[in-house]
Amino acid sequence: MYKQYLTDGVPYQDIWAYQANTQGTLYNSEECIDQDVKWLEQEKEKTGYDTQKPEGLIRRVIETSTSEGGLVADFFSGSGTTAAVAEKMGRRWITSDLGKPACMVTRKRLIDQDAKPFLYQHIGDYQVEQMRSTMGAKFRIGDLAEIVLGLFGALPLPVEENPNKNMGRIQGSKTLVLADSPNKMTGLATLRRAIEIRDNLMGGWDKVVVLGWNFSPTIGHDIEALGQGDRLEVLVIPPDLLDRLKKKGHKLKADEVRFSSLQYLKLGAVTRTPEGDGESLSVEIANYVLLSPEALNLDEANRDKLQKVINADPMALIEYWSVDPDYDGEVFRSVWQDYRGNIDNDNDPYRVIRTARLTGLPKKNGPRRICVRVVDVFGFEAEATVEVA
Secondary structure, eight states, X not given: OOOOOOSSOXXXXXXXXXXEETTEESSOTTTOTTOSBOSSOSGGGOOOOTTOOOHHHHHHHHHHHXXXXXXXXXXXXXXXXXXXXXXXXXXXXEEXXXXXXXXXHHHHHHHHTTOOOOOOOOOOXXXXXXXXXXXXXXXXXXXXXXXXXXXXXXXXXXXXXXXXXXXXXXXXXXXXXXXXXXXXXXXXXXXXXXXXXXXXXXXXXXXXXXXESEEOTTXXXXXXXXXXXXXXXXXXXXXXXXXXXXXXXXXXXXXXXXXXXXXXXXXXXXXXXXXXXXXXXEEEEEEEEOOOGGGXXXXXXXXXXXXXXXXXXXXXXXXXXXXXXXXXXXOOOOSEEEETTOOSSOSOTTSOOSEEEEEEEEOOSSOEEEEEEEEETTSOEEEEEEEEO
């Protein structure tokens, strides 16, 4: 049965009924005139995320448990409803999720509602946790590094020179191979260490190859700045390697695993123009090169489809890109952004625009350091930096 109270002062019940959900109606609208919580009552509220909750539902939870200025935390962000509602209600918020799609949906949602500036960080040890579930509690980082080196075709160095089991050599050459830790972001510090080891370990080597799981957004710039040429190579460990190890274990062979080159971003024309008391800026993306389709967790049919998209228009795979017009080299502050689904900049919901135009920037004497960051539909990131006089 259904009870409806027409007087004030009745407390909320244990069950908060939706007027309707995606499967149908729970209560007929004529019987349930003062329905409790509406299900995604506005079309623009829908993100397409499977576990999305109505904003009205989350609003009630926040209202009954916090005051304005209070802190709200949600460690299973999903589509970001908690952060979106907390932002609208004047609460501070922290939200996190293991999945890259959830983080991308949440970020776009907050930008759409003109949220105040927020910090976006990568802080996960995904591969470590996944490997422990595969190899058991006795798993050590060195065990995984040893497996990775073997699949790359490298022979391990002597244990006295290689206590962490993360270095090997290519037989018949003076090439050193270093497998970075899965709970680290491979960046400038790792590359400098690899170069130092290359030049000093066991009399020195001609070349070092660094195999990484996760990379800092500046990795492309860092490689270029080090100026090592062919003596330094950085490759990506296949993102689906742990899944494949879990399924095949020791039956997985080296010729079944491909270590691909890094994705990278190339900028086109970047111009500064005086504008009244300030200036404007135009930044163009010239090209974006995705990881090899062979390195992605796709079946053969979808891999072929992806290759056709890459051949026709690789920049169609950009999910999001943003510009910091005054990059300090440490904290990226997004001042302008565009993303798939946004039609404010153009009428194409499937592609981002290729030229950013920033107006109303304060006038700056001397060069302006501009940084561009790109995220593709698979969640991989690339960055490019340029100084413009």
